[in-house]
Amino acid sequence: MKDALERESKWEVDRGFVLPALDDLVAGGRVETTSVQLTSVYHDTDDLDLLADNVTLRRREGDDESGWQLKIPHARGRLELSTAVSAELPRELADIVRGIGLGKPLHPVTTIYTLRDRHRVLDADGALIAEVADDTVEATLAEGSGDTLAWHEVEIELGPETEQVPAPLVEALLRAGARASEYPSKLSRVLPGRPARPAARSKAERAIGDYMTAQIDMIVAGDVELRRGRDPIHDTRVASRRLRSTLRVFGTLLDGTAIGEIEEELKWYACLLGEVRDCQVQRRRLADELAELPPELVLGPVTARIESELLGKQVRRRDELAEAMNSRRYLDLLATLRAWKSHPPFDGRVRGRDLMRRAHRAARKADERLATGLRDQRAESLHRARKAAKRARYAAELHEPVRRAGRAKANIAYYKKVQQVLGDHNDAIVSAEFLWRTATITSTAQDENGFTFGLLYANEKHEAEAARKKIAEVVAKRRS
Structure with a gap:
């Protein structure tokens, strides 16, 4: 099982949004662009106990991102634990979420399809500054229901040595009409989360x-x-x-x-x-x-x-x-x-x-x-x-x-x-x-x-x- 710290931000954009040019974000740098289709089947309990703690467990297929992925909150972002793709949920991941899932059975709760244009912003030495994902997304609202939800979003994942989203990138996104997303993950947009704590009376x-x-x-x-x-x-x-x-x-x-x-x-x-x-x-x-x-x-x-x-x-x-x-x-x-x-x-x-x-x-x-x-x-x-x-x-x-x-x-x-x-x-x-x-x-x-x-x-x-x-x-x- 591999683990990696993921530090990302999500941006709401309209359907007609056009990603601004990224070539001039880093002096002497370059941008590598690829496209991939991703199918992610999310697993949770009937009561969505994992989602309640901002934990996501999915089986993803699509080019180099295929595999089982478990994302858990971390002080600096989210920690992603991953294993090779397989038909059944790996025991090692199921064991990790046993407590969060309160011992309940896990099963597919929704499927999310993503057409992703990936833009890897590299510095002059080839080090990754950030990966900008331009995502066109469609999801089933509930497994087997047939109801769907579609949207467009931008996701920025920081490189290992980047502490925050570069200011020129933020400014470019804002000028193009993007706005910070209220959803911490794609799954939280699709499925209802636990109700927030009532406002304190004192x-x-x-x-x-x-x-x-x-x-x-x-x-x-x-x-x-x-x-x-x-x-x-x-x-x-x-x-x-x-x-x-x-x-x-x-x-x-x-x-x-x-x-x-x-x-x-x-x-x-x-x-x-x-x-x-x-x-x-x-x-x-x-x-x-x-x-x-x-x-x-x-x-x-x-x-x-x-x-x-x-x-x-x-x-x-x-x-x-x-x-x-x-x-x-x-x-x-x-x-x-x-x-x-x-x-x-x-x-x-x-x-x-x-x-x-x-x-x-x-x-x-x-x-x-x-x-x-x-x-x-x-x-x-x-x-x-x-x-x-x-x-x-x-x-x-x-x-x-x-x-x-x-x-x-x-x-x-x-x-x-x-x-x-x-x-x-x-x-x-x-x-x-x-x-x-x-x-x-x-x-x-x-x-x-x-x-x-x-x-x-x-x-x-x-x-x-x-x-x-x-x-x-x-x-x-x-x-x-």
């Missing part, structure tokens, strides 16, 4: 809706990347936690019936991600510590033992995560989150003072738990303070648009610092426990020595103590 409602939608989008993006075998574990876990924190802190402003058990389901999913993430963190942390030790203090196969134990656990937890992501429980969670994007679970009007009151309450609870942790110095208390600080930070992020920006940013920065320091403390405690357990095993193993494990254990205890002192300084500075 600034506060917009803030909570936007924040929840951003986390849901991150979870969905993480689903795709995880199914591709990538590693978005950290970002996906954080998005799950942010969304769950929103339900906890601002839950009384939301519809309890709509929320149901979603908070617990998000906790379940975040824990699955966390099991993998914790192994990653410990592997990196202990590898760095071992690398800093003088060689004469590393006795026996310590590095191999630690890597074997943690990597083995990580692989098992990753398999458990993959299994859970194909479960009905997880797919039902995704279905609910998608529904919230167009129908946020509000319970009446949300006002700015409602958000601020609950954010302040989250901050007070974080401060109280932090005071308790500093007083009794117990690992459990400091861990509870860390979780409360995360909720306070996320609440400040959410309600930042409805209060004074300076104050909100100060709270975000403070609770982020608390979270980081207490995170270091927790990592040290967890690593120390792992080292102790591993040392008890190696103490009876042949050709292994517990000395280095003891040394690492002592270092972790020292790091935990340093974190406790640092958090006291952070709090004292805040109060001064």
Whole structure:
């Protein structure tokens, strides 16, 4: 399977539109022109779940563009994954969209025919600046319906080193009567998309809706990347936690019936991600510590033992995560989150003072738990303070648009610092426990020595103590 970043813009044009000359766009450059007929059969679920997330899956035939193509949103455009043309949908692509499709069957939903005149604008060295496609398009409105829709459009795809559409090209298109298209893809013009979120009734409602939608989008993006075998574990876990924190802190402003058990389901999913993430963190942390030790203090196969134990656990937890992501429980969670994007679970009007009151309450609870942790110095208390600080930070992020920006940013920065320091403390405690357990095993193993494990254990205890002192300084500075 090949992948390529696609950065393109679409332009509406009338039927009689004539593409302006492109020869003088680049000094010393040239234009290569070819024509191709393309037949694209788009696949989706009955409910168009892929289209709802701006994902397209098609089987295309036509000259050098033949093959299966999956396009998914990317921060800089869209990522196109492609495989060779075949009669059946390739399993590897079907697996990637299983989550977005909510586990539903995929089948053809429409066919789009395109007569494309391709104009490749090259610079003096032959590098591609942009490809301008002059497309005459016809599509069936629904598979098997016989109804058709026809239009004319221009599509500009940027070359790999081009950051934006060249200004002379934009000016030429505008003069010729082109205008920016409202449709992100040909498919979105043909098939109805999901209804947009209703207009917010207040600034506060917009803030909570936007924040929840951003986390849901991150979870969905993480689903795709995880199914591709990538590693978005950290970002996906954080998005799950942010969304769950929103339900906890601002839950009384939301519809309890709509929320149901979603908070617990998000906790379940975040824990699955966390099991993998914790192994990653410990592997990196202990590898760095071992690398800093003088060689004469590393006795026996310590590095191999630690890597074997943690990597083995990580692989098992990753398999458990993959299994859970194909479960009905997880797919039902995704279905609910998608529904919230167009129908946020509000319970009446949300006002700015409602958000601020609950954010302040989250901050007070974080401060109280932090005071308790500093007083009794117990690992459990400091861990509870860390979780409360995360909720306070996320609440400040959410309600930042409805209060004074300076104050909100100060709270975000403070609770982020608390979270980081207490995170270091927790990592040290967890690593120390792992080292102790591993040392008890190696103490009876042949050709292994517990000395280095003891040394690492002592270092972790020292790091935990340093974190406790640092958090006291952070709090004292805040109060001064």
